[in-house]
Amino acid sequence: xxxxxxxxxxxxxxxxxxxxxxxxxxxxxxxxxxxxxxxxxxxxxxxxxxxxxxxxxxxxxxxxxxxxxxxxxxxxxxxxxxxxxxxxxxxxxxxxxxxxxxxxxxxxxxxxxxxxxxxxxxxxxxxxxxxxxxxxxxxxxxxxxxxxxxxxxxxxxxxxxxxxxxxxxxxxxxxxxxxxxxxxxxxxxxxxxxxxxxxxxxxxxxxxxxxxxxxxxxxxxxxxxxxxxxxxxxxxxxxxxxxxxxxxxxxxxxxxxxxxxxxxxxxxxxxxxxxxxxxxxxxxxxxxxxxxxxxxxxxxxxxxxxxxxxxxxxxxxxxxxxxxxxxxxxxxxxxxxxxxxxxxxxxxxxxxxxxxxxxxxxxxxxxxxxxxxxxxxxxxxxxxxxxxxxxxxxxxxxxxxxxxxxxxxxxxxxxxxxxxxxxxxxxxxxxxxxxxxxxxxxxxxxxxxxxxxxxxxxxxxxxxxxxxxxxxxxxxxxxxxxxxxxxxxxxxxxxxxxxxxxxxxxxxxxxxxxxxxxxxxxxxxxxxxxxxxxxxxxxxxxxxxxxxxxxxxxxxxxxxxxxxxxxxxx
Numbered sequence: 001x002x003x004x005x006x007x008x009x010x011x012x013x014x015x016x017x018x019x020x021x022x023x024x025x026x027x028x029x030x031x032x033x034x035x036x037x038x039x040x041x042x043x044x045x046x047x048x049x050x051x052x053x054x055x056x057x058x059x060x061x062x063x064x065x066x067x068x069x070x071x072x073x074x075x076x077x078x079x080x081x082x083x084x085x086x087x088x089x090x091x092x093x094x095x096x097x098x099x100x101x102x103x104x105x106x107x108x109x110x111x112x113x114x115x116x117x118x119x120x121x122x123x124x125x126x127x128x129x130x131x132x133x134x135x136x137x138x139x140x141x142x143x144x145x146x147x148x149x150x151x152x153x154x155x156x157x158x159x160x161x162x163x164x165x166x167x168x169x170x171x172x173x174x175x176x177x178x179x180x181x182x183x184x185x186x187x188x189x190x191x192x193x194x195x196x197x198x199x200x201x202x203x204x205x206x207x208x209x210x211x212x213x214x215x216x217x218x219x220x221x222x223x224x225x226x227x228x229x230x231x232x233x234x235x236x237x238x239x240x241x242x243x244x245x246x247x248x249x250x251x252x253x254x255x256x257x258x259x260x261x262x263x264x265x266x267x268x269x270x271x272x273x274x275x276x277x278x279x280x281x282x283x284x285x286x287x288x289x290x291x292x293x294x295x296x297x298x299x300x301x302x303x304x305x306x307x308x309x310x311x312x313x314x315x316x317x318x319x320x321x322x323x324x325x326x327x328x329x330x331x332x333x334x335x336x337x338x339x340x341x342x343x344x345x346x347x348x349x350x351x352x353x354x355x356x357x358x359x360x361x362x363x364x365x366x367x368x369x370x371x372x373x374x375x376x377x378x379x380x381x382x383x384x385x386x387x388x389x390x391x392x393x394x395x396x397x398x399x400x401x402x403x404x405x406x407x408x409x410x411x412x413x414x415x416x417x418x419x420x421x422x423x424x425x426x427x428x429x430x431x432x433x434x435x436x437x438x439x440x441x442x443x444x445x446x447x448x449x450x451x452x453x454x455x456x457x458x459x460x461x462x463x464x465x466x467x468x469x470x471x472x473x474x475x476x477x478x479x480x481x482x483x484x485x486x487x488x489x490x491x492x493x494x495x496x497x498x499x500x501x502x503x504x505x506x507x508x509x510x511x512x513x514x515x516x517x518x519x520x521x522x523x524x525x526x527x528x529x530x531x532x533x534x535x536x537x538x539x540x541x542x543x544x545x546x547x548x549x550x551x552x553x554x555x556x557x558x559x560x561x562x563x564x565x566x567x568x569x570x
Contacts, residue, residue: 001061001070002026002054007085008073010092020371024049028342029058031521037062048337048344084110089136089466097122111137132433135467146184147229148463149530150493153178155229156188159207166203168196170238175248179302181533183463183496187230189248197235204233240272242287247271253307261295261311269295303536322536323515325529327548330359333402333425333456333488333516334525338382339365339372341520345385351522353395359551361423362386363400366412369429376417383420396551398422398558402456407431407438409445411452418451423558425488425516427456432469440472447476447485453558454514455480457490457497465494473502477509484560486512486546489538491531492524503538512557514546 006022028049044055084095156174176189214222262269273285284290335341352360365372400423459468515531542548
């Protein structure tokens, strides 16, 4: 409701400060750790960025399902104009412009206008703007109805927790692309080992979150949840659990490779087990480890079962010792309500300590992201608060900043002021469609700046909404390795940036990596698990990740002395 208020105000030309207030309120509610439906107006008023005016709107919405003022705003903004709000890469101002000047009221009409090159003639547009919009729409359509990793995983864990309470359930797990921790999944695959499938299927098909049942059988059923996600459940006999889990986890290419190995050994591999080809005697089926061992392989972690060299590495005894969540000692990119975060400095630090971190960096935005209204005075005041808080917090605190890499590669603040920060993260926040050469030069200038420690969310992508920037990544990674500049694996489910493929390329170039949540709320600190999974998909080990290091080592790294190590290919 709050986000819709912000969008309708923006698209109708409302006060930018009012738009920002609603956006901040929406972020605050989304990241608030408690259930707002349990709060009265006084409790809502106490939430940062809410206040009494918005608290009354929230109460009205919770009681009636709508807000009178929002209904009035919907009536003012034409339905055709509202439909353009969901077009990725367009934005409220340009949506209003194409509606007013060309009468466009749908994505189809917008695509026709792009095809006819009618947009490039509008004020403030050009051929490149038109091309960028076409690409953004194409990328969003290519994502189709795929589900973000965090949504799919949360749903899978909720259903498995519910089904695991049944006495008939022996084992339960999610499989498929979800177990490989792909950034998006088409649907959710669940496996359960049980000798009594009837009660399990009955419970699965009648859960409160079931919107409709697509198919129901004794060993497989499919539902669509109230969130619109398809979930498939397969019931497995306990003795063949391992072979079924292996079969339904690996990518198609990984599984084919394993089956070919079995054939060469005179065997046959399926979801029911590994068998002798002659006679059909079952060799092994109960555990994944047993199946892999019989094929002459160690157990291969699910996140790298893509047939991109993992089987060859396993045969050679060169599988990576993948980084794990327990290896993470701190978070190096987070925000507070000083800029666009929704929690106080104290709350974020308390939450970080509760997660067992040894150190924690606060990296609020810098002045060139003008909407955040950061100043050098605010930054210095925050630094003073951090130093005082550190004395009693029981966790080492790093005062940092998230800089903006401008189109020409310049940064916020001068070198002398930046020298006072413990950690500096630099990110691209605008002009995402520069040419490959211009973007490469832009990143190189930031990497070579003596104050920059980490390049954050390096490709700038937003999954399903904004395509990654185009740069010569090999040249960029070589420069990062030479200067001792780390690259971030941003753990936000909207980003997962770097992705697994680029993580692997960065490692080959000798680049150090940082897995950070970019948390804007206490609950966002839990995103770390998605960043770790993405690092695993890039074959990253603990030694590659700077925030697995002890505090002394990471402080030496942040002093930005170029590393002398080299990485083997992997």
